[in-house]
Amino acid sequence: MASILKLAALSLLVGAGAFRIYEAEDLEGYDVSAACVSALSADITCNPYIRSFMQPSYRGSLGNVTFTDQICVGTCSGSLRRWFNSVSKDCEGETLGSSNAVPMRYGGNIWAGWNETCIKDPKTKKYCNDIIDEFSEPEDGEDMLREELCHICYQRRLAIMQSSQYSIYNEYYKEELERVYKTCGGSGPTEILPPVKPKEKKPEFCLTGEYYTTKEGDTCDSISKASGVSGALLYIGNQDAILNCLEVPADLKLCLPTTCETYYVKPGDTCFSIERTLGIRMDSIYKYNSWVDRDCTNLQVGTEFYGRSVCISPQGSKDTIAAVSEGSTIKHKFSSGNGPAVLRTDPPKDAKVAEGTTLMCGEWHTVGKSDTCNGIYKNYGIEDKLMYAINPSLNEKDCDKSLAPGTALCVAPVSGWDSSK
CATH class of the missing domain: 3.10.350 (Membrane-bound Lytic Murein Transglycosylase D; Chain A)
Incomplete structure (x- = not known):
């Protein structure tokens, strides 16, 4: 059996030095974000043999030191870590399939298997699994030999299993690790870690805490006009939900931006004509609407898409603005002139x-x-x-x-x- 393993292992040495756990097209049927798909389908720069570690199991000796050396390289460890961290971040709160599997599951199993495979004896620099593989087999009812029970490799092997939620560490291995510490000295955690569960996705932050649920026929223009907010700010704050301001789907929960005094732009209006008509300071439209060009050439085009409601005052409730300005005698004055x-x-x-x-x-x-x-x-x-x-x-x-x-x-x-x- 050992010779078969050696041959199988050696045959893989000539294989490509990278693999993927998922292909992007295989994830099309899952309800996950594009960022999550990209993270899950990223290359892992390791010997493809460790793809067999996807299913949790006790990882013993590979029976070939040269092959184990090919697997246990630092670049592989770094690649597994990057894949795991990237998936943890980009797939936060998401699950795979009807079983609600944690997206990191297979990568976590592989990483745990790699760690268990690559432990070395600090003195001899031999792989611990090769050393443990040479331990004597105790007869039924007999205990392990003390020198084997207390071998640093046996302790390290159990400890590294205990440290991962993706290993098969269970009550049996827990009792073994406790026995090692009690008999041989030393200490460390022995508890069984809780199973991996998907993190709840953080709710999207909404500064105002006020929402609008869309209905059939809504547009950014109709929503902003009804809500007394800037159409552009409504779109900017809900870009993931609003793909087209002119055709907003029904039943979307949109976060409303902070309010401001608004003006409904009419065809033919310019920034200067609005400011002159309202008696407000020049450049107010530019100042309170960040998307407007300095020369105001995009006012009409922009409001056709975003909606014709634009801010003519700072954002914030009237009470907030009044509180900030309380006690000041400053008054707005519109200076005469033609343009800038x-x-x-x-x-x-x-x-x-x-x-x-x-x-x-x-x-x-x-x-x-x-x-x-x-x-x-x-x-x-x-x-x-x-x-x-x-x-x-x-x-x-x-x-x-x-x-x-x-x-x-x-x-x-x-x-x-x-x-x-």
Whole structure:
């Protein structure tokens, strides 16, 4: 029998140095994700013989040291580890077939078998299975010889079986390992690990905790209009479910994005015409809708697909926005002009222009008692360095203290302000 094993083993040495547990086409009938299929059908760079380890069993000596050397290489161990970790990650919460098998099962069995096959005696560097294979056979009712029971290979073999959920470690091997520790000294875990069960898939995170269940005939446009949200944000947050915004299937549970004040874009609208009509700050459409181009050329095309509801305010409930802005006297002002180029406007009559502030300004802010520099930057979308440059009365080290209530600050300089002193 041993000679047959040797011949079979040697015949495999000339085989390819890689194999697959699954082929991608074999998984088409399973309800698993594309990422899971890719992980399951990845190559394992090991001698194909270990594919026979897919079914759990006691792994004894292979009867041929040369062949065992071919199997027990570090690249194989690394490849098995990568396959197992990749499948664990990409197939989390998924199962195979009607039996709900854990996707890692066969790979885990192979990895456990490889570990059991490749243990070596630290002194002689011989394979432990070859050493154990030469142990004497005790007669019925007799115990193992002490030197064999206490051999490091026997202890290691039992311990490595105990450490894996994919081995055949059971009550018999548990009692054997306990006997080894009791008789020979040493200690370690002996309990039987629980069987492998699929992890429950983590529920998809929904920031708002609010959902919409689709019905026949729904589109991103109809859903966003009914829910008071941006159509683009609805799509972006549910791309796995929504394949086509113009044809949304019924009975989908969609996560609604955070709300914002919305405007329903009409044919012929431009970003500038919307901002001028609503009296909001220029570039508001670009600022609150990240998918809109800087020059707004894709507004009409984008809203035809995503839906015509766009944000004209920051995202968040009105209460949240009010709480953030509470105590500030900052008011939105729409500076006149034609397109992105801001025209010069006069400072407010009821306020004194701060000392040194440029008059080449297209938008002004009158400082209130509870204003902060950071609040002004955020509200007007201006960088702090530019703010200091056009308003030199502000102290960079302690800006808030340098704010003088009742004075006017420039928050949007016109082109060429720094060349006109």
